[in-house]
Amino acid sequence: xxxxxFAAVWVLASALSAGAGAFAEELAxxxxxxxxxxxxxxxDAVVQAVRQSVVAAQVPGTIVELDVHAGDTVRAGxxxxxxxxxxxxxxxxxxxAQVQAARASLDVAKQEFxxxxxxxxxxxxxxxxxxRALAHYQATQAQxxxxxxxxxxxRTESGFYTVKAAFAGVxxxxxxxxxxxxxxxxxxxxxxxxxxxxxxxQVPESASASLGAGLAPRIEIPGLGPGRSAPPATRTRVLPAxxxxxxxxxxxxDLPPKMPEVVPGMFARVWxxxxxxxxxxxxxxxxxxxxxxxxxxxxxxxxxxxxxxxLDEKGRPLLRQVRLGQxxxxxxxxxxxxxxxxxxxxxxxxxxxxx
Numbered sequence: 001x002x003x004x005x006f007a008a009v010w011v012l013a014s015a016l017s018a019g020a021g022a023f024a025e026e027l028a029x030x031x032x033x034x035x036x037x038x039x040x041x042x043x044d045a046v047v048q049a050v051r052q053s054v055v056a057a058q059v060p061g062t063i064v065e066l067d068v069h070a071g072d073t074v075r076a077g078x079x080x081x082x083x084x085x086x087x088x089x090x091x092x093x094x095x096x097a098q099v100q101a102a103r104a105s106l107d108v109a110k111q112e113f114x115x116x117x118x119x120x121x122x123x124x125x126x127x128x129x130x131x132r133a134l135a136h137y138q139a140t141q142a143q144x145x146x147x148x149x150x151x152x153x154x155r156t157e158s159g160f161y162t163v164k165a166a167f168a169g170v171x172x173x174x175x176x177x178x179x180x181x182x183x184x185x186x187x188x189x190x191x192x193x194x195x196x197x198x199x200x201x202q203v204p205e206s207a208s209a210s211l212g213a214g215l216a217p218r219i220e221i222p223g224l225g226p227g228r229s230a231p232p233a234t235r236t237r238v239l240p241a242x243x244x245x246x247x248x249x250x251x252x253x254d255l256p257p258k259m260p261e262v263v264p265g266m267f268a269r270v271w272x273x274x275x276x277x278x279x280x281x282x283x284x285x286x287x288x289x290x291x292x293x294x295x296x297x298x299x300x301x302x303x304x305x306x307x308x309x310x311l312d313e314k315g316r317p318l319l320r321q322v323r324l325g326q327x328x329x330x331x332x333x334x335x336x337x338x339x340x341x342x343x344x345x346x347x348x349x350x351x352x353x354x355x
Contacts, residue, residue, distance in 0.1 A: 027354060028346040029311055030298070032338050035291040040218065040271040040326055043251075045201035047221075047266040049192035050254070051167060055080065057182035058160040059088075066178050068189065074165045080189050083182050085161030092158050095151035102140075102147040109140035169193040172264065192264055195257040199233070201270045202248040217253060218271040220327060224261055229327055230268075231256050271326050291325075292334040299324070299332060300348045308334075309351035311343040317351035 061083035068080050116133035119125045173190035182188060199219060219230040233253035242249055251270065255262065300307045306324060309317040325333030338344070345351035 027311070027315075027317060027351055029343045030295060030346055032292045032294050032334070032340055032342050032344055034340050035293045035328070035333060040273055041207075042220070042269045042271045042326060043201045043203050043207070045199040045251075045253075045268040045270045047255075047262055047264050047268055048198050048200050049194075049264045050196035050198055051169070051193035052172075052264065053166055053169075053191050054187050055163055055166075055189040055191060057083065057163070057184055057186050057188055059083065059157065060181070060183050061085065061161060063176055063178055063180050063182055063188075066174070066176070068171050068174065070171055070174050072171045074169065074171060074191070076165055076168045078165045080163045080165055080171075081176075083161040083163070085158055088154070088158040088161055092151070092154045095147070095154040099144070099147045099151050102144040106140045106144050109137045113137040163188060165191060167191070167193060194260065194263075197255045197259065197262055197264070199251075199253040199255065199268050199270060201251045201253075201268075202243070202246065203251050203270070203272065204248055205242060207249075207251075207272050215273040217251075217273075218326065219253065219255075220269040220271065221262060221266060222269075223266045231259075269326075292338050292340055293328060293331045294334060294338070294344050295346060296327070296330055296332045298344050298346050298348065308338060309345035309348055310338065311345060317345050317354055319352075 063081055064084050065082035066080075067078075067082075068074060074080070113133045113136070116125060116130055120127075120130040169191045170193075171189060172192055174188075175190075176182070176186075176188055216232055217236060219233060221230045224230060234256050235254040237252045237254075239250040239252065253270065294308065298308055300309065300319065305321060307319050307321045310320045311317055320337055322337030323335040325335045327333075
């Protein structure tokens with residue numbers, strides 16, 4: 001009885017194994033090929049805002065109104081917050097009252113000067129009396145000008161208590177709240193222009209020579225999601241300064257406008273068409289040997305794992321962890337974990353079911 005049961009189990013296992021093998025043979029696959037493109041080396045970069053402003057207070061006072069929050073889109077001249085301006089408003093009112101008083105004194109001085117001028121023409125007063133009347137009139141005019149200037153200063157300072165956006169952009173940070181004390185120089189709102197972004201990367205000195213080789217740098221922004229490639233840079237610049245400690249230069253690449261998914265601080269990678277030996281070190285391209293490329297749809301991403309289903313000599317799919325390189329249109333470079341000539345399953349889901 002036991003022998004018959006064992007034989008039945010063996011027959012069932014053999015049938016399942018044969019079925020799995022037949023399913024594996026039906027898997028669509030492709031042979032890993034060497035890359036036919038020039039050698040590229042990647043360097044870490046960060047997204048920066050070309051126009052970014054940290055709005056700070058110019059006068060002390062308590063924040064009484066806060067109209068924006070992080071993530072809000074604002075227009076140029078829009079009010080961001082208000083600081084308690086009651087004392088400043090009183091100073092404006094006092095200055096305007098002083099202007100009115102000075103103008104009244106000027107009217108009296110003008111009339112007095114005109115009377116003295118008529119008396120002088122009739123020789124009723126001396127030359128000295130006429131000169132004193134003129135000097136008094138001119139001094140009163142100067143006082144009115146001074147009061148007008150002081151009133152203008154008071155009105156200007158009163159405007160400091162209303163903080164406005166200098167340009168249209170996005171609010172990235174608001175480190176204060178209503179009731180906080182604003183002090184001169186204290187940051188209130190951080191604002192950046194999303195239509196003017198760039199990448200900044202520190203690259204070796206020798207890397208800048210590759211920018212004139214006829215091949216434009218390639219940009220990779222992982223935050224855009226799998227399968228989405230970043231557009232080419234609109235302008236590339238190398239700053240004319242070298243870090244004396246790291247012997248690197250700053251490479252800046254301006255991004256095209258209208259990229260809402262990209263924000264300052266995002267991680268990016270810049271690929272330059274240069275030979276690894278030019279840097280005196282191994283770039284992110286990795287070890288020596290042929291560079292391998294496979295279709296991007298064959299990549300498996302599971303949490304922290306990035307891998308491929310590689311078919312063994314019997315056609316069985318085996319999940320293998322790999323390290324990815326640059327994206328080449330609909331293909332991706334494999335830096336490690338795969339050799340030229342190995343067969344890779346194109347449909348990871350079907351390969352997972354066939355295991």
